[in-house]
Amino acid sequence: MCSINEENLLADTMVATPTLPFKDAVCRKCRIVKAQVLLRKTDPYCRDCFMKYAVHKFRSTLGKARALQHNEHVLLAYSGGLSSGSMIHLIKQGLEASDSNKMKLVIKPSLLHIDEGGILNLPKEERKASADFILEYAKRNCLDVYICSLEYSLAADISGVKLQKNSYEVEPSVYANQLEQLFGSVKSLTAKEDLLLRLKQRLITLLATHLNYPKVFLGPNATRLAGQLLSAVGQGRGAQIAQEIGFADSRTGVVFLRPMREFVDKEVAYLANFLEVDSLCLPTLSSKLGPTASIGRLTEEFVVTLQANFPATISTLFRTSDKLKSNVGVDRSSSEIKDDSRCLLCLSAIEESTLCSASTARSISQTISRSGPSGLNDLESEPYSTNAQQQSAACNANCSNPEKQCCKTMDAGTMKDWSVVLCYGCRVTMEDVKTPELVPINLREELRLRSRRQMMRQSVEQFLL
Amino acid sequence: MEVSLNFSGGAELLFGKIKQHIINLPAGETWSMKKLLSWIKDNLLKERPELFLQGDTVRPGILVLVNNADWELVGQLDYHLQNKDEIVFISTLHGG
Numbered sequence: 001m002c003s004i005n006e007e008n009l010l011a012d013t014m015v016a017t018p019t020l021p022f023k024d025a026v027c028r029k030c031r032i033v034k035a036q037v038l039l040r041k042t043d044p045y046c047r048d049c050f051m052k053y054a055v056h057k058f059r060s061t062l063g064k065a066r067a068l069q070h071n072e073h074v075l076l077a078y079s080g081g082l083s084s085g086s087m088i089h090l091i092k093q094g095l096e097a098s099d100s101n102k103m104k105l106v107i108k109p110s111l112l113h114i115d116e117g118g119i120l121n122l123p124k125e126e127r128k129a130s131a132d133f134i135l136e137y138a139k140r141n142c143l144d145v146y147i148c149s150l151e152y153s154l155a156a157d158i159s160g161v162k163l164q165k166n167s168y169e170v171e172p173s174v175y176a177n178q179l180e181q182l183f184g185s186v187k188s189l190t191a192k193e194d195l196l197l198r199l200k201q202r203l204i205t206l207l208a209t210h211l212n213y214p215k216v217f218l219g220p221n222a223t224r225l226a227g228q229l230l231s232a233v234g235q236g237r238g239a240q241i242a243q244e245i246g247f248a249d250s251r252t253g254v255v256f257l258r259p260m261r262e263f264v265d266k267e268v269a270y271l272a273n274f275l276e277v278d279s280l281c282l283p284t285l286s287s288k289l290g291p292t293a294s295i296g297r298l299t300e301e302f303v304v305t306l307q308a309n310f311p312a313t314i315s316t317l318f319r320t321s322d323k324l325k326s327n328v329g330v331d332r333s334s335s336e337i338k339d340d341s342r343c344l345l346c347l348s349a350i351e352e353s354t355l356c357s358a359s360t361a362r363s364i365s366q367t368i369s370r371s372g373p374s375g376l377n378d379l380e381s382e383p384y385s386t387n388a389q390q391q392s393a394a395c396n397a398n399c400s401n402p403e404k405q406c407c408k409t410m411d412a413g414t415m416k417d418w419s420v421v422l423c424y425g426c427r428v429t430m431e432d433v434k435t436p437e438l439v440p441i442n443l444r445e446e447l448r449l450r451s452r453r454q455m456m457r458q459s460v461e462q463f464l465l
Numbered sequence: 466m467e468v469s470l471n472f473s474g475g476a477e478l479l480f481g482k483i484k485q486h487i488i489n490l491p492a493g494e495t496w497s498m499k500k501l502l503s504w505i506k507d508n509l510l511k512e513r514p515e516l517f518l519q520g521d522t523v524r525p526g527i528l529v530l531v532n533n534a535d536w537e538l539v540g541q542l543d544y545h546l547q548n549k550d551e552i553v554f555i556s557t558l559h560g561g
Contacts, residue, residue: 036534081474265528270528281473281477308526
């Protein structure tokens with residue numbers, strides 16, 4: 001007979017890493033010097049051995065992925081925090097490497113900083129002070145720096161963006177109001193954080209393309225990415241995990257790389273301390289809020305608390321996530337995914353909503369729970385679009401009939417209609433945005449265009465060989 | 466007894482954005498880290514104590530260095546402070 005003794009089970013599964021007394025421990029590597037650093041709760045290292053280990057990990061992360069080419073122009077996204085600051089110091093060290101057996105890092109880096117003060121309601125002096133800190137920092141490290149305000153992510157193209165090298169003034173443009181309005185109209189903090197991420201991505205891509213930098217280094221460390229992994233799954237972006245938290249993200253034309261990916265937050269903190277990295281303290285949207293303020297905060301709290309007692313947490317999460325690759329777009333280069341099947345906001349491949357897909361199942365169950373089985377009948381009679389959409393899709397752009405509901409006056413429609421232009425995760429985010437027209441993705445036009453193409457495809461399907 | 470406290474990585478947001486605090490603790494008492502933490506809570510922490518402390522110890526995600534060494538290597542909460550010690554609190558949850 002199978003009997004599981006509940007108490008024993010609990011005790012067996014909850015064995016935390018033992019806290020051995022490490023007072024005056026000696027470095028486990030060189031065994032000579034007294035340890036200064038304690039990793040993974042059980043491994044003491046002295047300062048020099050730790051630095052060697054960290055630098056080696058950094059170089060091998062870059063080298064393994066064969067991400068960089070000789071003399072390539074790289075943009076370093078610097079938020080002012082410890083992680084990106086350490087990244088910059090490590091790169092500088094790599095550039096100046098005098099070890100003859102170590103390969104010298106040969107790239108041409110520049111710094112990029114995005115001023116988010118607009119949405120955080122920071123006073124002008126504070127924004128100016130932060131910008132000055134960054135300019136000073138760049139000068140000290142002999143790097144060029146570009147600082148751009150977040151509001152320019154709403155610009156349609158680069159011509160609307162004000163950008164100068166090595167200097168910055170806080171001058172709100174016409175987009176500043178729009179940005180405030182946009183973020184003001186978003187209900188939940190989760191959606192705000194997601195929208196902020198997408199807008200930053202958009203802005204960085206815009207700038208990198210304009211300045212001709214094919215690669216961008218981002219600074220998030222393993223702990224942050226682990227939290228992002230869980231919140232991505234929670235927000236319906238499970239299919240995009242490989243790009244959201246993997247080493248390389250090539251959804252946009254520019255390649256985003258995450259070289260600090262292998263460093264846990266504790267290691268980054270030690271690194272920053274030993275490299276004497278100066279950090280800029282900038283609040284974020286979720287600063288000083290409790291753990292239930294947003295999904296991101298909750299997962300961060302969860303991961304960090306668990307990691308404190310079980311140091312294998314983050315590496316397990318990463319190992320598992322590395323094996324989860326999406327069916328759509330796997331190993332396909334960004335150019336192979338047709339433009340029509342890309343989400344407008346995050347540029348990932350939109351999941352197919354065929355009869356047997358998860359998104360169709362979800363929308364069916366949502367309809368039933370909201371309007372009962374009768375709602376299901378309505379759903380079945382119009383497979384992929386509403387009546388209005390069908391009518392408007394049929395008329396051409398030059399129609400001048402004032403009575404018929406014309407495509408020009410078509411509403412953005414319900415969330416269901418957005419499935420041709422946005423992936424599931426972005427749809428969930430945009431549902432919370434009350435002023436979707438402020439998001440610079442040409443929602444209406446693309447929606448119209450793609451729905452009409454889809455209708456056309458459906459009608460011609462039977463005749464295609 | 467003079468002790469210097471440094472806050473970085475975002476922790477300074479809870480301490481009025483000031484990164485370095487040099488404090489004088491009344492002599493004649495043995496100051497353990499535990500006692501220091503409750504002193505900080507009463508005297509320096511401006512807001513949201515639960516974002517810095519959790520029970521007796523610091524919140525997970527905050528790294529404590531005593532004279533540039535991990536505090537777990539010197540006895541963690543039981544470490545007794547000496548004059549001119551340098552204690553660094555690094556928040557690893559902020560900034561990327």
